[in-house]
Amino acid sequence: MGTLGNKPVTTFQALEKQSITGNAGTTYALDHSVTNANDLEVFVNNVRQEPTTAYTISGQNIVMSEAIASTDSFYVIYQSQAFSKAVPADTSVTTAMLQDDAVTSAKIAATNGLTIDNNGATVLTVDRGTSAGTTIDVQKDGTSLASIGSSGSAGFIVLNTSSTAGVGLFGSTNNGGCLLPTDGAVNALDNAKDLGRGDIRWRDIYLSSGVYVGGTTAANHLDDYETGSFQLSMTGESSGAATGHGIYTKVGNMCHFNWYSGTRTINSAVAPVLTGLPFTHTSPYGSGSSYASVVFSHNTYVNNSSAGYVNIGSTSIYPTANNSSGGTVTATGSKYIMCSGSYYCD
Secondary structure (H helix, E strand, C coil): CCCCCCCCCCCEEEEEEEEECCCCEEEEECCCCCCCHHHEEEEECCEECCECCCEEEECCEEEEEEEECCCCCEEEEEEEEEEEECCCCCCCCCHHHCCCCCCCHHHCCCCCCCCCCCCCCCCCCCCCCCCCEEEEEEEECCEEEEEEEEECCEEEEEEECCCCCCEEEEEECHHHCEEEEECCCCCECCCCCCCCCCCCCCCCCCCCCCEECCCCCHHHEECCEEEEEEEEEECCECCCCCEEEEEEEEECCEEEEEEECCCEEECCCCCCCEECCCCCECCCCCCCCCCEEEEEEEECCECCCCEEEECCCCCEEEEECCCCCCCCCECCEEECEEEEEEEEEC
């Protein structure tokens, strides 16, 4: 159907400039045919040249009266006509010329990749608006593989959107902030996702507090693991120096130890006490708990004693007499003792 008035503009009218690189010659091809020399404005080193004198037209060529060097600035402007162009001139389109939401994702797709670079400030801001959900959808061949978005007042990263094996991370605001595992649909899951696998493991995990193993109560909380060495001093020894060979392993609030005195010179017969365990013996069940037992695998330090105990609130071992509640006394001379045990500690 016909229309009234002027036909809408579908092209842009623009005068065109052609830059030409000199080659020490005088004849150069033009991009457009012109009628005569007056149809061109010609500039050499930004000085306008006189038509028919400095240059003439031959077919679709311009013939200069003098040779043009490659270092010369040489360009022409087609002034006798405006060429119809479907593409606007470079730098001629401004933001105000674009309608809001006119540029769709299809128009900014980067076939060969997209680089966004900004030094010293936020490089990219992606704003979904008022609703929660996926903000960035990572795809391969049109299939979603991963995503970044928001849920409630927190964000999420889904590293695998598979409906059966999806996994992601959700930044919960509970408990002062925590990181939760999710499935591919951003549903937080309990006891469903692994960290690493049997053939591909993480190396080290650095924790300042502890881990809950097999449950979520205080009884499942493992807050410490360490190994080390220690030495014990022995009563009856003239010097009382701590020596020998002792090692321990502390798992949570339980310390396991082994110690060998080496040959020691015991000069006096006194109540035997070995002092210097790595941790103070405590009781997780109150003051009425029993003392920790210690076994002597070999003992010439105390006659008639193959065991002892660690007193609560101390780091000392007290040997006891075999099958008797009576006291024990150190033997004198070159003596040694081997012992091991386990006890509660903080």
